[in-house]
Amino acid sequence: MKTEILQQVTIVDMNEEMLTRIDFSHAVDVPGSLAIGWSVVTYPLGLREFEVVYDRREERTVSSKVVDIEVDTTGEKNEIRAYLEPITLIIGQHDIGAAE
Numbered sequence: 001m002k003t004e005i006l007q008q009v010t011i012v013d014m015n016e017e018m019l020t021r022i023d024f025s026h027a028v029d030v031p032g033s034l035a036i037g038w039s040v041v042t043y044p045l046g047l048r049e050f051e052v053v054y055d056r057r058e059e060r061t062v063s064s065k066v067v068d069i070e071v072d073t074t075g076e077k078n079e080i081r082a083y084l085e086p087i088t089l090i091i092g093q094h095d096i097g098a099a100e
Contacts (some may be wrong), residue, residue, distance in 0.1 A: 004082070
């Protein structure tokens with residue numbers, strides 16, 4: 001069974017008007033199991049133009065809680081999607097610069 005860790009990211013402008021909302025994939029085929037309330041440690045997210053990317057500039061990590069687990073049994077392969085707490089990124093405040 002395939003397990004994917006996702007996080008809903010809302011991108012807004014400086015006036016807090018929503019520009020887009022995406023599901024950012026942190027990992028696919030995660031070994032083991034996950035449960036609501038568990039924490040997942042990742043790098044913080046930032047923006048490179050309008051693309052959501054990991055912000056590895058300071059080598060720090062963030063911990064996010066699993067808030068929902070979705071089991072899809074409609075396909076050939078059963079899939080599990082674990083959703084982390086949603087976040088909001090602001091254009092101009094969460095920009096991390098040019099490609100590394």
